[in-house]
Amino acid sequence: MTNLSERAGRAVAIATRAGRRLGLHAREPRVLHDVFNVLVHLAPEPVVVRVPSLGFAGAEELERKQRRELAVAGWLADTGAPVVRPSPLVPREPVVTDGTSLTFWEFVSEEKPAADEDLMARFVEQTGNAAELHALLAGYPGELPVLSPLVPGLRPLLDELGRRRPDGLTAADLDRAESEYAALEALVVDLPAHFPGARLQPLHGDSPAYNMLRVTGGRRLFSDFEDVTLGPVEWDLTLVGPHGIEAYERAGGGPVDPALLEVMEGARLLQVVGALAFVPLMPEMGAMLEPAVARWRERAPLSVSRSA
Template structure:
């Protein structure tokens, strides 16, 4: 078998993608699956490898953002939630039925196997139509997120509260103290003070946010993590599945997208809480600067969001008694 030397768009593979292809193929062979023409669908924090011609996609972590045991626990939660949603008929990319619904360890990586779907109208095509076309797409998809939240609300399992923030951010902020990635000492102080506020919020969510609509969430922006197929849309990438206010899943979408979500859900969002969740989401991006030494191309991509964080009012303890 010859490994693919380019991704699905014909672009030459990065070294991490080449490694991911090898790991995915070896893991698949242990499970009795043979891929004759593996292809990379996506290469960023995770590498997605289609084990063509099999209808299987392997997600291979390319960066160790959390300890291996913690990652495997996250993946088990993800598989449980997505499996439950799929069995309930919700529009999600399903775990592969060709392997057990559990993480697979190979070469020190924890992998997850998903069903391959034939994507139509990929994001790069919408982006080619300009910013207005791209925003129109996200507005529509934000309305569909209301449908996902309705389905998620019935999930019976236990989930941690706002886990993309706590404890995930703590080691990233500690790493930035050693390698600030352009942040000033005052900005590092601000980030740590904001994290203390987020920790207090997570520790007592009902007390800090009385009346908030708290439920299971996608965790990483369902408006963005969605594939369009010939049979309709499918939500994907539930790696950060968590519990929290629905406003977390809508943080940093355009005002038109917020309005579309409210129309589709039939209920208003708490805009003051949305502001808090947006500032927390910006802090999450600040923490992600810690991975730039391992993935330098992220620096320019995140720069506009870091600038937005600098411009927004910081999270302060007064939000805990709103």
């Protein structure tokens, strides 16, 4: 392996050591993905290790998130749902190695889009597929916190922004972000009081239409349930656009509340602002986030008022 970032090189070493301790023959480890997490395929084993590489949450909170993810993704897989499964070759629990908590997943071979494929049409179709996922998740028997990627998930990111403000983020931006976070805290405490018609249920938590893999044979699998949470379906439908919403409703996902979707989209953009905390660690992320940050600035500040 060549041209790996220092972060990815460390992740490969950790994943390989952890896999070998569990009896896996990780002779040819390779990096599949390197952004917020590093995904390491322990080839020739059909196992992928997710190594957290960027984050400010404490070790206990990270492990709680991972246990929730493994529980939900494992339950879905056991029911035959189209998801990337936790690896059946290791225990279904986080593995702590060198102070880092890892999760192990089944390797799937992803098919690349055809050169002439309409990627927007594919994305709209995948948003419609989220209706099936929500129907499956509605039966999950375990307990989940409400909108945990926002509260408390955003808190350590906003704290880090206050300590090490990235270039381009102003004091007014920070004040606005704190005000919006306070509004989200009020919403999470009693969401039905603000939106009586909201459908609270288990959710993917990180826009499932963006986290669907097309694998060999044309199958589509939902992946990356690390932000699984309880909440309104509108949280999973942020930033998919009107055609995506139409596809979701046509597929049986039920009516989407435009007012609640608007609030959730504001919350999703605040989450992007929080991700600026990672820019000092990964400078190339700044350019990736800037369009969404500009969109956040253009919107009216997020607020939550009780419905009549």
